[in-house]
Amino acid sequence: xxxxxxxxxxxxxxxxxxxxxxxxxxxxxxxxxxxxxxxxxxxxxxxxxxxxxxxxxxxxxxxxxxxxxxxxxxxxxxxxxxxxxxxxxxxxxxxxxxxxxxxxxxxxxxxxxxxxxxxxxxxxxxxxxxxxxxxxxxxxxxxxxxxxxxxxxxxxxxxxxxxxxxxxxxxxxxxxxxxxxxxxxxxxxxxxxxxxxxxxxxxxxxxxxxxxxxxxxxxxxxxxxxxxxxxxxxxxxxxxxxxxxxxxxxxxxxxxxxxxxxxxxxxxxxxxxxxxxxxxxxxxxxxxxxxxxxxxxxxxxxxxxxxxxxxxxxxxxxxxxxxxxxxxxxxxxxxxxxxxxxxxxxxxxxxxxxxxxxxxxxxxxxxxxxxxxxxxxxxxxxxxxxxxxxxxxxxxxxxxxxxxxxxxxxxxxxxxxxx
Numbered sequence: 427x428x429x430x431x432x433x434x435x436x437x438x439x440x441x442x443x444x445x446x447x448x449x450x451x452x453x454x455x456x457x458x459x460x461x462x463x464x465x466x467x468x469x470x471x472x473x474x475x476x477x478x479x480x481x482x483x484x485x486x487x488x489x490x491x492x493x494x495x496x497x498x499x500x501x502x503x504x505x506x507x508x509x510x511x512x513x514x515x516x517x518x519x520x521x522x523x524x525x526x527x528x529x530x531x532x533x534x535x536x537x538x539x540x541x542x543x544x545x546x547x548x549x550x551x552x553x554x555x556x557x558x559x560x561x562x563x564x565x566x567x568x569x570x571x572x573x574x575x576x577x578x579x580x581x582x583x584x585x586x587x588x589x590x591x592x593x594x595x596x597x598x599x600x601x602x603x604x605x606x607x608x609x610x611x612x613x614x615x616x617x618x619x620x621x622x623x624x625x626x627x628x629x630x631x632x633x634x635x636x637x638x639x640x641x642x643x644x645x646x647x648x649x650x651x652x653x654x655x656x657x658x659x660x661x662x663x664x665x666x667x668x669x670x671x672x673x674x675x676x677x678x679x680x681x682x683x684x685x686x687x688x689x690x691x692x693x694x695x696x697x698x699x700x701x702x703x704x705x706x707x708x709x710x711x712x713x714x715x716x717x718x719x720x721x722x723x724x725x726x727x728x729x730x731x732x733x734x735x736x737x738x739x740x741x742x743x744x745x746x747x748x749x750x751x752x753x754x755x756x757x758x759x760x761x762x763x764x765x766x767x768x769x770x771x772x773x774x775x776x777x778x779x780x781x782x783x784x785x786x787x788x789x790x791x792x793x794x795x796x797x798x799x800x801x802x803x804x805x806x807x808x809x810x811x812x813x814x815x816x817x818x819x820x821x822x823x824x825x826x827x828x829x830x831x832x833x834x835x836x837x838x839x840x841x842x843x844x845x
Contacts, residue, residue, distance in 0.1 A: 434611060434614045434615070437571070437614065437615040437618070438615075438618055440560070440563075440564065440575070440615075441575050441579075441615040441616070441618035441619040441622070442618055442619070442622040443622075444556050444560075444572075444575040444576060444579050444619045444622070445575070445578070445579035445582060445583075445618065445619035445620060445621065445622025445623035445624075445626065446579075446622050446623065446626050447552075447555075447556070447579070448548075448552040448556070448576060448579035448580040448582075448583055448619070448623050449579065449580075449582070449583035449622070449623040449624070449626035449627045450626065451548065451551065451552060451555075452544065452548050452552075452580060452583045452584065452623075452627065453583070453626070453627060453630055453631050455529055455532065455533055455536075455544065455547075455548065456536070456544060456631070458533055459533045459534075459536035459537045459544075460536075460537075462533065462534075462537035463536070463537040463538075463539075463708075466487050466491075466537055466538065466539075467479075467487070467539070471483050479703075479704035479707075481699075481700040484539070484696050484699040484700060484704075484707070485693070485696035485697070485699075485700065486696075487538055487539060487696075488538060488539055488540065488692040488693070488695045488696040488699060489689060489692040489693045489696055490538075490692070491534055491535075491537075491538025491539070491540060491692050492538075492688040492689045492690070492691050492692020492693065492695070492746070492748070493685060493688065493689040493692065494534060495531050495534045495535065495538075495688050495692075495747075495748060495749070496683075496684045496685035496686070496687065496688035496689055496747075497685055498527055498530050498531045498534065499527075499531060499684040499685075499688065499747060499749075500683070500684045500685055502526070502527035502530065502531075503523055503524065503526075503527060504520075504521060504523060504524025504525075504527050504528070505524075505527065505684075506524070506527040506528045506530070506531035506532075506749050507520055507524050507527070507528040507531075507547075507550060507749065508520070509747065509834075509836075510546060510744060510747065510748070510749055510750070511671070511675050511744055511745060511747075511833070511834045512833065512834050512835065512836055513546065513550070513833070514831075514833055515545060515546060515549055515594075515751070515753075515792075516549065516553075516573075516577050516594075517550060517553070518573075519553050519554050519557035519558070519569075519573065520550060520553075520554045521554065522554045522555055522557075522558040524554070525551045525554050525555060528547050528550060528551055528749060529547060529548075529551055531547070531748075531749035532544060532546075532547030532548070532551075532749045532750060535547075535743070535748050535749055535750040536708070536709060536750070538692075539695075539699065539707035539708050540692075540695060540708075540739075540743045540748050540750060541695065541706065541707070541708070541709070541710070541736055541739035541740050541742075541743050541755045542709065542740065542743045542744065542748055542749075542750025542751060542752065542754075542755060543709040543710070543711075543750055543751040543752065543753055543754025543755060544584070544709065544750065544751060544754070545580075545581075545584055545751030545752075545753050545754065546749070546750060546751035546752070547749050547750060547751070548580055548584070548751075549576075549577060549580045549581070549751075552576045552577075552579065552580045553573055553576040553577060553580075555576075556572050556573075556575060556576035556579075557569060557572045557573060557576065560572035560575075571615060574595060574612075574615065574616040575615050575616050575618075575619040576619070577591070577594070577595065577616070578591035578594075578595055578616030578617065578619045578620035578623070579591075579616075579619035579620055579622065579623035580623060581594055581620065581623075582619070582620030582621065582622070582623035582624035582627075583623035583624060583626060583627040584627075585624070585801075585804075586624050586627055586628055587624050587804070588617055588620035588621040588623075588624050591616065591617070591619075591620035591623075591624075594794065594796065594797055595613060595616050645778070645810050645813070645814040648773060649775055649778050649814065650814060650817060652767070652771075652773075652774045652775070652778050652779070652782075653778050653782045653814050653815070653817065653818035654817070654818055654821055655767075656763075656764055656767050656774065656778065656779050656782040656783055656786065656818070657782040657783075657785050657786040657789075657815075657818035657819065657821070657822040658786060658818075658821045658822050658825060659763075659767075659786065660760055660763050660764065660782065660783045660784075660785070660786025660787045660790075660822070661786035661787070661789055661790045661822040661825045661826050662786075662790075662825065663733065663734075663737065663759070663763060663786070663787060663790070664737070664756070664759070664786060664787040664788075664789070664790025664791045664826075665790045665825070665826060665829060666737070667737045667738075667740065667741045667790075667791065667832065668790055668791065668829065668830055668831065668832045668840075669830065670741055671741050671744070671745060671832050671834070671840070672830075672834055672838060672839065672840050674741050674742060674745035674746075675744075675745040675746075675834060675838060676838055677745075678690065678691060678742075678745055678746040678747065679747075679838070684747060687746055687747055688746060688747050688748065690746065691742055691743065691745075691746025691747065691748060692746075694742050694746070695739055695742055695743060698735050698738055698739045698742065699739070701731070701735055702731060702732050702735030702736065702739070703732065705717055705732060705758075706732055706735045706736045706739060706758075709750070709754040709755060710736070710754050710755045710757060710758030710759075711754055711757075711758075713758055714757055714758045714761050717732075717758070717761060717762060717765065718761065718765070718776075718780065721765045721768075721769075721776065724765075724769065725769055726766050726769040726770040729762050729763075729765050729766035729769055730762075730763065730766040732762040733759050733760075733762040733763040733766060733783075736755055736758050736759045736762065737759050737787075739755070740752060740755045740756065740759070740791075744832070752791055752792070752832060753788070753792065753797075753801070756784075756787050756788050756791045756792070757784055757787075757788070757801060757805075759783075759787045760780075760783035760784030760785070760786065760787035760788065760802075761780050761783060761784060761805070762783075763779075763783040763786075763787065764776075764778075764779035764780040764781065764782060764783025764784065765779055765780060765783070766779075767779040767783065768780075777806050777808060777811065778814070780805060780806065781802045781803070781805055781806055781811055781814075781815060782802070782814075782815065782818045784798075784801060784802040784805060785798050785799065785802040785815055785818060785819060785822065786818075786822045788801055788802070789819070789822050789823060789826050790822075790825075790826050790829075791832050792832075793826060793827075793831055795819065795823065798819070799812075799815055799816070799819060802815055803815060828842070829842070830842050
């Protein structure tokens with residue numbers, strides 16, 4: 427056994443434990459949010475005689491969700507973590523005592539129909555807990571190793587596959603200082619955690635990004651042209667949200683009290699839900715599947731409206747302080763935008779529109795190439811999609827590289843991407 431193998435062998439069991447633990451926390455928070463969602467959007471409206479997705483009820487629930495989440499941010503220890511507008515998917519470990527407030531706020535976001543996903547709060551919570559426990563149990567192990575395993579285990583659980591975690595960490599590690607350790611030696615413990623996390627989720631949950639579309643044997647010349655146009659147009663749409671983000675954040679943060687700020691954010695989200703309809707509520711995973719199954723019943727205008735409203739809801743939710751992630755709603759934005767391209771020009775294959783729409787929006791909002799490419803590809807498990815997406819990524823990346831990110835500095839200025 428080589429020296430490298432002897433060094434990696436002791437990391438296997440801790441990595442597997444981290445992956446399972448990260449997945450269980452994700453599934454547990456998701457389950458609790460689903461139970462509360464059932465009360466808010468089923469039991470209560472039935473009890474008061476209002477339709478669960480009627481305009482009055484959407485306004486009531488989203489505004490009330492903002493008020494309650496504002497109370498959590500105001501009163502619970504740690505204030506549910508830092509301002510989410512200033513945080514990316516992977517950040518330095520926070521104080522683990524902040525985790526309960528962050529998870530409570532994130533669960534309210536999911537249950538209340540806010541257009542944000544679970545990824546940022548769950549990743550931050552798992553990183554904090556794994557980092558703290560890891561240092562206590564194995565004080566000699568480096569901190570970045572625990573962070574990497576926690577991120578990988580959580581991303582593996584979120585996406586239901588370890589590949590997404592490996593791709594994200596490849597980008598993260600490539601961006602850091604040079605390390606003579608081979609890349610796959612550095613990826614070995616996180617990948618084990620990611621595999622354990624994804625398998626745990628697959629066994630006890632039904633988390634999946636796959637859609638019902640699969641009838642696509644391979645791209646033709648017209649498909650390649652459509653892919654280039656749709657991905658680039660979707661990237662422009664995503665950039666519109668990115669450029670609007672600091673202004674929206676500034677407006678809401680003029681109201682300094684978190685309860686008032688989040689209540690106002692919830693009220694605006696209620697108005698947007700009234701405009702876009704029920705499919706523009708929540709994190710967007712189940713709604714994406716429903717939209718792909720019923721897309722033929724919507725026209726170009728309705729699909730485009732949903733993508734614009736969902737983008738506005740994402741910007742308002744993140745800008746007004748709701749705790750949640752941006753990947754899940756960005757997927758819905760890309761799907762609805764891509765399907766609107768098919769509705770406008772029927773010659774655009776729905777698979778081409780859907781996958782390239784997601785690719786463009788994710789590139790603009792996350793600036794992570796591997797994640798954007800992978801997420802778009804897993805939506806439609808069909809041969810020929812990946813080569814087409816790799817080509818469509820090129821002009822879209824030229825549009826987004828060097829542009830501001832959907833993330834702000836502590837003083838409210840846009841973080842600019844490299845390039």
